Every structure is written in C-alpha cells, then in structure tokens.
Amino acid sequence: MSQQTQSENEIDAVTFEVLRSGYEHTADRMSTVLQRTAFSPIIYDMVDFSNAIFTPNVDLVGQTANCPIHLAAMHFSAEASLEEFGVDELGEDDIVLLNDPYNGGTHINDVTWTQPIYDSSDELLGFGVSRGHWTDLGGGGPGGQSWGTHIAEEGLRIPPSKIVENGELNKTLLEILKSNTRSPQYIEGDVQAHRAALTAAKDELHRLERKYGADTVRQGMSDVLDYTEERTREAIREIPDGRYNARDYGDCDGITEDSIYLDVTLIVDDDEITVDFEGTDDAVAGSVNSPKANTYSAVYYALKFFTDPDAPANAGMYRPIEIELPEGSWVNPDWPRPVIGCTTFAASKICAVIWQALADAIPEEIVAPTYSECNWFTVQQEDPETDDAYVWSDLPPGGWGGTPSGDGMETTADPLGNCMDLPVERSELLFPVTVDRREFISDSGGDGEYRGGLGLRETFTFHGYAELSVETSRTKEGTPGVNGGQSGGLGRLIKNYGSDDEEVIGGWKTDSDEWEMCLIGSEPFQPGESFTIETQGGGGWGDPAKRDPEAVREDVRDGKVSRETAAEIYDVDIDGE
Incomplete structure (x- = not known):
C-alpha cells in the first residue's frame, strides 16, 4: 500500500x-x-x-x-x-x-x-x-x-x-x-x-x-x-568551512558627506551559509537605507552567482541561507527612515561586500566587484516648444570586475538590475534632450591580470528648463579589486562638460582635493546646459604584473588603456609600435 x-x-x-x-x-x-x-x-x-x-x-x-x-x-x-x-x-x-x-x-x-x-x-x-x-x-x-x-x-x-x-x-x-x-x-x-x-x-x-x-x-x-x-547545498559544500569577513561602504547618504559602512561575515558550515551583518552602521538620516525585503533579496542574488547559478532560480535556494540583520541598522531600518536609494545604492554594495568576503573563501573562482551602482538619475523637464512637462529616467552602466579567466565586461548593467539604459534614439524621440556623447573612459577598468571593464562617459543637453536628481557612488574610491587586482575608475557628475563653465557637481573636482556630494536632488539646468555622467570601472582580478603583454598592447590599440598605463602599471613599452 x-x-x-x-x-x-x-x-x-x-x-x-x-x-x-x-x-x-x-x-x-x-x-x-x-x-x-x-x-x-x-x-x-x-x-x-x-x-x-x-x-x-x-x-x-x-x-x-x-x-x-x-x-x-x-x-x-x-x-x-x-x-x-x-x-x-x-x-x-x-x-x-x-x-x-x-x-x-x-x-x-x-x-x-x-x-x-x-x-x-x-x-x-x-x-x-x-x-x-x-x-x-x-x-x-x-x-x-x-x-x-x-x-x-x-x-x-x-x-x-x-x-x-x-x-x-x-x-x-x-x-x-x-x-x-x-x-x-x-x-x-x-x-x-x-x-x-x-x-x-x-x-x-x-x-x-x-x-x-x-x-x-x-x-x-x-x-x-x-x-x-x-543543488544549492551541494554547491555550498564546495566552499571551505570558515568565517569570511569583508567591509565596504557607500559614499554618503545625501545629507552628510560621511561614508556608510557595511560589515559582513559569511559563516560557511557544511551545506549552510550564515550571512551576518553585525558591525554594519546604524540607519542614516538620508535616503539610502535598505528595508528588510531589499536586503534579503540582495543577499540572495549575490550568493546565487557562486551557489550553482545554473540551478532553477526559486525559493529552494533560500533554505540553506540564514541572514542576520542588526535591528535599526541601515540594512534593516525602522519607519520613517527614507529608502529611495535602497535598490540601486544599498543593494549593489551588499552584493559587492559579499563577493569580497567570498574572495577569501574561493579566490580562484571569485569575480571582482562590479561598479556596484545603477547611476540612477531622473529628470523633470519642460518642452520649450509645447510647454509640456516630462519626467524620465536613465541608468548609465559601468564596468564589471575581472574574472578568473578574462576581463570584466565593459559598461554593463549591475547585477542588481539586468536593466537597460534608455536608448539614445528613444531619449531624443520622446524628450527635449540631445545625447551629445557616449563613449568608453580609457584607463577606467581596474588593472589586473584580468582587467576590470570600462566605465562610460555620457552627455545630455537639455533643450528646456530641467531639474535633475541623481544617485551614484564609488566617487571617493574606485571599485575594489580582488587577488591583487587594482581599483576601477571613479564616478563623477559634471555640468557643462568641456566648456568654460564646466563644474563638477558630484565627486572629486578636477585637480582638487574637494569632493562634492554624489546624491543630488532637483539640481536646476537652464536650457542649453548639459549634464555629463562618468560611470565607474570594474575592479581588477589578480596581479597586473601577470597580465599577458599582448592583451595590454591590444587594449592600447583599442583605446581602452593608455600608453602611460601600459608602461607604468604593466611594464609594456608601446613606443614605436
């Protein structure tokens, strides 16, 4: 029976x-x-x-x-x-x-x-x-x-x-x-x-x-x-048992210039992982706090990359993972803390710090952190011809980190999103804006045996009066590398790039030790003024001294790495070639 x-x-x-x-x-x-x-x-x-x-x-x-x-x-x-x-x-x-x-x-x-x-x-x-x-x-x-x-x-x-x-x-x-x-x-x-x-x-x-x-x-x-x-439990068993800690931060909360720190300890025990955020900063005044649902989701997708990513994606993966969140921390805040940057700002840092902790556990499998951002901006804009009002957004991508077998992807959406940036043609068709520039930033990928992916420079000129709100990060220091890899390039926000009126409105000012807050609300732009965003490069993987010289030469030919970097970092002389 x-x-x-x-x-x-x-x-x-x-x-x-x-x-x-x-x-x-x-x-x-x-x-x-x-x-x-x-x-x-x-x-x-x-x-x-x-x-x-x-x-x-x-x-x-x-x-x-x-x-x-x-x-x-x-x-x-x-x-x-x-x-x-x-x-x-x-x-x-x-x-x-x-x-x-x-x-x-x-x-x-x-x-x-x-x-x-x-x-x-x-x-x-x-x-x-x-x-x-x-x-x-x-x-x-x-x-x-x-x-x-x-x-x-x-x-x-x-x-x-x-x-x-x-x-x-x-x-x-x-x-x-x-x-x-x-x-x-x-x-x-x-x-x-x-x-x-x-x-x-x-x-x-x-x-x-x-x-x-x-x-x-x-x-x-x-x-x-x-x-x-x-399948997830079998994959966790492949990670050596132990405690693996890492620390990372977001640049600011939009109210003060103070960095906001994440502290994560991964405790691997046979076929289970505990993700402990003890030591993470308290909730902040500004809008980058991460409610519980968002923090849990960020932990799960960060670990999915290294716990059998080919297994069917469902809640069965969650069962071997325990998450411990300190009450009142910025990854588990209480009402009425603001949270608008949770999915873009906070989640990407949670993923990055977990990957850095895993670098100590599985150094030959780990991927260096991505640019760890969404660079989300929103524009409220008037059409000078019709007086119509528009609100539109974009998500300019940055570089992914180097991998154990190859360079990071150039200007690709962060793992949190799988989103697309708004196509240039669509932007100009629907809204009173012109996209004047969209180009890779040379030398923005973190140097390493396998280089981080490049960041992006994109310029938007507004035809009518506009107000811009934007959040970004990795503007104080670049995306960390792993296993000896170096940091990727910094993010910056610029008004009227390349003109006599150029002004850095987010990040380090040119040839200066002055840093501007990288979360901006309702910044006014007059008709004809432009906004340029420089997105972050991915972190490098491995010692730059081990990089294949021919790969360096190819990068120089493609404009991804300068001759100066080839000589100073990789000890590859391009002169005469």
Missing part, C-alpha cells in the same frame, strides 16, 4: 522537467505581455520590472531573468498582501497592490501586484506576482529622489490595497495614483499592463492544470523547490 502511494505521488523526470520549464515559461510570458503593453519607457525600454509565480505557500517557484533585486523581495510583498486580506477573502478576480517599503516593499517606485490563482475545483493553485518600477509617484524630487530625511518626501506610500475586486478596477485608487504623480499619462496604461501580465500567469497555470492535473502541478512546485535546495 505504501509503495503504491509513493508511486502515485512521484513525478517522472520528463514530467518534472516540463513542469519546471512551464513555471519559468509562465513568468516569461508575463514579462512579454507587460513589456509590450506598458506605457512607461522605464518599463518597456529599460526593463525595470519583474514577474514571478509563487506556490500556494507563497514560495517563489518560477521567475524571469529581469531585476534580481525585485525577485526575493516580491515574496515579502505577496505575504504582506495575504496578511492584510487573507486568502479566504481573495478571489481569482482580485488583485492587491502595494509599494510600502515597511510592509513588504522596497522603494516606493516599485509597485507590486499580487493575484491568487485557483484550480478548477476552486482550490489555491498559486499566485501571480508582477512588479514594475513606476517613473514617479510624487515626492520632493522627480522620481521620488528628494534625498530628504523622511520617507514621506519620497512619494505616495500605498499599503496593501485592492486595485481590482471581482474583476472591477478600483477607480478611486486609480485616481489617487494619477493625482500623486508627475507623469499621470503613464498610469492607466501601466495598470492595464500589469493586469494583463497577471492574466497571462493565470492562463498558463490553468493550461498546465488541464494537461497534468492540479495536484501534479502543485507537487511539481514542491519538487522543483527541493531540487534547487539540494
């Missing part, structure tokens, strides 16, 4: 793989629908969104490769929505919306939608969850980037609320959303796009149910989680 029961509950290998792929396909289809129907450029062009499906127990089981920083955090959002209403009070045609950083969210711009999905017997089959970064939800600066001292300055904070009930859109809530944004023209279109993505999730899970039955679909979810857990 027991053997018969076990056989009935088992899923053969082929069915298991089809179901696993089906969960991922469901999330992929959600993302395709969202991207093709959204109204906001930050969603349809820059891919600043994520979609996933969850088990009836609210475990992540299928996701798209969109924003890693969203994915584990969405678990907290879904849980908060269910705690507010309860599963019994939610029908299949109900959708809960929230963005509250202190109730399952990250920063206010990330709006999360949760919808239960029921099988043909009206039993819970799972949840569809969709999250998108909305361009603007009010606040003291465009995009919520006020860099103030209270979360109310960052925009409209929404607790778990039914945006759709029994299939009917909550028009009052919709009007509240439209009334609290600088870009109301995007809201209704983005609302419908998220609803369409969730409909796609429902359709795909129902399709799996019709083919395999609801019990098999649920069993497959459980098996996939167990499978990823097993």
Whole structure:
C-alpha cells in the first residue's frame, strides 16, 4: 500500500522537467505581455520590472531573468498582501497592490501586484506576482529622489490595497495614483499592463492544470523547490568551512558627506551559509537605507552567482541561507527612515561586500566587484516648444570586475538590475534632450591580470528648463579589486562638460582635493546646459604584473588603456609600435 502511494505521488523526470520549464515559461510570458503593453519607457525600454509565480505557500517557484533585486523581495510583498486580506477573502478576480517599503516593499517606485490563482475545483493553485518600477509617484524630487530625511518626501506610500475586486478596477485608487504623480499619462496604461501580465500567469497555470492535473502541478512546485535546495547545498559544500569577513561602504547618504559602512561575515558550515551583518552602521538620516525585503533579496542574488547559478532560480535556494540583520541598522531600518536609494545604492554594495568576503573563501573562482551602482538619475523637464512637462529616467552602466579567466565586461548593467539604459534614439524621440556623447573612459577598468571593464562617459543637453536628481557612488574610491587586482575608475557628475563653465557637481573636482556630494536632488539646468555622467570601472582580478603583454598592447590599440598605463602599471613599452 505504501509503495503504491509513493508511486502515485512521484513525478517522472520528463514530467518534472516540463513542469519546471512551464513555471519559468509562465513568468516569461508575463514579462512579454507587460513589456509590450506598458506605457512607461522605464518599463518597456529599460526593463525595470519583474514577474514571478509563487506556490500556494507563497514560495517563489518560477521567475524571469529581469531585476534580481525585485525577485526575493516580491515574496515579502505577496505575504504582506495575504496578511492584510487573507486568502479566504481573495478571489481569482482580485488583485492587491502595494509599494510600502515597511510592509513588504522596497522603494516606493516599485509597485507590486499580487493575484491568487485557483484550480478548477476552486482550490489555491498559486499566485501571480508582477512588479514594475513606476517613473514617479510624487515626492520632493522627480522620481521620488528628494534625498530628504523622511520617507514621506519620497512619494505616495500605498499599503496593501485592492486595485481590482471581482474583476472591477478600483477607480478611486486609480485616481489617487494619477493625482500623486508627475507623469499621470503613464498610469492607466501601466495598470492595464500589469493586469494583463497577471492574466497571462493565470492562463498558463490553468493550461498546465488541464494537461497534468492540479495536484501534479502543485507537487511539481514542491519538487522543483527541493531540487534547487539540494543543488544549492551541494554547491555550498564546495566552499571551505570558515568565517569570511569583508567591509565596504557607500559614499554618503545625501545629507552628510560621511561614508556608510557595511560589515559582513559569511559563516560557511557544511551545506549552510550564515550571512551576518553585525558591525554594519546604524540607519542614516538620508535616503539610502535598505528595508528588510531589499536586503534579503540582495543577499540572495549575490550568493546565487557562486551557489550553482545554473540551478532553477526559486525559493529552494533560500533554505540553506540564514541572514542576520542588526535591528535599526541601515540594512534593516525602522519607519520613517527614507529608502529611495535602497535598490540601486544599498543593494549593489551588499552584493559587492559579499563577493569580497567570498574572495577569501574561493579566490580562484571569485569575480571582482562590479561598479556596484545603477547611476540612477531622473529628470523633470519642460518642452520649450509645447510647454509640456516630462519626467524620465536613465541608468548609465559601468564596468564589471575581472574574472578568473578574462576581463570584466565593459559598461554593463549591475547585477542588481539586468536593466537597460534608455536608448539614445528613444531619449531624443520622446524628450527635449540631445545625447551629445557616449563613449568608453580609457584607463577606467581596474588593472589586473584580468582587467576590470570600462566605465562610460555620457552627455545630455537639455533643450528646456530641467531639474535633475541623481544617485551614484564609488566617487571617493574606485571599485575594489580582488587577488591583487587594482581599483576601477571613479564616478563623477559634471555640468557643462568641456566648456568654460564646466563644474563638477558630484565627486572629486578636477585637480582638487574637494569632493562634492554624489546624491543630488532637483539640481536646476537652464536650457542649453548639459549634464555629463562618468560611470565607474570594474575592479581588477589578480596581479597586473601577470597580465599577458599582448592583451595590454591590444587594449592600447583599442583605446581602452593608455600608453602611460601600459608602461607604468604593466611594464609594456608601446613606443614605436
């Protein structure tokens, strides 16, 4: 009898793989629908969104490769929505919306939608969850980037609320959303796009149910989680047991120039890892604090790179990882601390410090830190011809760190995002701006046996009056290298680059020991003035003296490394070649 029961509950290998792929396909289809129907450029062009499906127990089981920083955090959002209403009070045609950083969210711009999905017997089959970064939800600066001292300055904070009930859109809530944004023209279109993505999730899970039955679909979810857990534990066993510590920092909080430190100790014990943030600085006055959901997500994606990245990405990976966060620290703050920079500023530093700690554990496998930023800026701008007002964002990328087998990637989005920067053609088509320059910065990659990727210099000239808010980091010191590799190039923010009126407004001033704060809110630009951002290079891997001289010569020919650096750092003389 027991053997018969076990056989009935088992899923053969082929069915298991089809179901696993089906969960991922469901999330992929959600993302395709969202991207093709959204109204906001930050969603349809820059891919600043994520979609996933969850088990009836609210475990992540299928996701798209969109924003890693969203994915584990969405678990907290879904849980908060269910705690507010309860599963019994939610029908299949109900959708809960929230963005509250202190109730399952990250920063206010990330709006999360949760919808239960029921099988043909009206039993819970799972949840569809969709999250998108909305361009603007009010606040003291465009995009919520006020860099103030209270979360109310960052925009409209929404607790778990039914945006759709029994299939009917909550028009009052919709009007509240439209009334609290600088870009109301995007809201209704983005609302419908998220609803369409969730409909796609429902359709795909129902399709799996019709083919395999609801019990098999649920069993497959459980098996996939167990499978990823097993593979993750096997990968952790390959890391030597021990305690590995690293320390890193963010440049400032937008209020003071003081650096904000992260202290991380990784404790590896057989097939488990504890990530302990004891020693991390307390919460700060400015807007770079990281709420719990954001910090957890950053830890998970940082470790995923080195704990079997090919295993299915789901909540099974979380089981062998314990996270310890000091109460009241800047990676676990209390209300009303502001948090707008949590996903871009804080998360990237959490990833970087974990990679640096792992460098002591697996030096021959570790990758040097990326530029560890998103360089997120938002512009509120007037069109001088039509008097229309616009709000738009960009995420200029920087360099990735060198690897054990090759140079870091040039100007590629940080691991937290998988996002795209706004295409030049789209910028100039939609907004009163010209992109005058977009080029690699020579010598910005950290020197090493394998060089860090190069940073980017990009210039925007505004045709109408504009206010710019921007956050960046790695402007005091460059991205750290590992195993003897050197730091990558610094970030800088410049007004009117190359003109007689050139002014460094963020980072080290030219030929000076004066440093300007790198988090800026509502900086005014007159028509015809330009903004230039110089993004950071990736850290180097290994001793520069071991670099292949031919690789140095090729870098010089390509303009990636100067002749001076080739001679001084790599001892390669290019003269006469």
